[in-house]
Amino acid sequence: MNRKHGLLVLPAELIEEITTYLYHDPPSIAALSKTSRFLCSVIYESTDQHLWRRVFLMLFDDPRPTRALLSAADAKGVLSEKFIGHSWSYEWQQEFQRRFAAQTFMFRSRKHEIEVGAHSSK
Numbered sequence: 001m002n003r004k005h006g007l008l009v010l011p012a013e014l015i016e017e018i019t020t021y022l023y024h025d026p027p028s029i030a031a032l033s034k035t036s037r038f039l040c041s042v043i044y045e046s047t048d049q050h051l052w053r054r055v056f057l058m059l060f061d062d063p064r065p066t067r068a069l070l071s072a073a074d075a076k077g078v079l080s081e082k083f084i085g086h087s088w089s090y091e092w093q094q095e096f097q098r099r100f101a102a103q104t105f106m107f108r109s110r111k112h113e114i115e116v117g118a119h120s121s122k
Helices: 012-022 026-033 037-044 050-059 064-076 092-120
Strands: none
Touching: 012 026, 012 037, 012 050, 026 037, 026 092, 050 092
């Protein structure tokens, strides 16, 4: 594919920045990644996770302060056994996808409850 025109001529960092504006519609990020191998690699294969960290933080609270507290408590030996030795690194893309899937499931379940309730009250 010729990368001399349009979005593909931009540096990967700028494409990531532009893509963060799709945070409200994650399926659009997935759709964009399917338009070219280059965009797929920018979106899913970046090693710094900048894009996914920005998208995550636009929709969800920052988990890093809590993880820092848990890590400090782990170092002092005051955590329960299930947390001892836990890895406190954060996989932004995986966590975003996990939370978005849960949010989508809950929205669909709630929408179904409302529709069923509306039909049964008639």
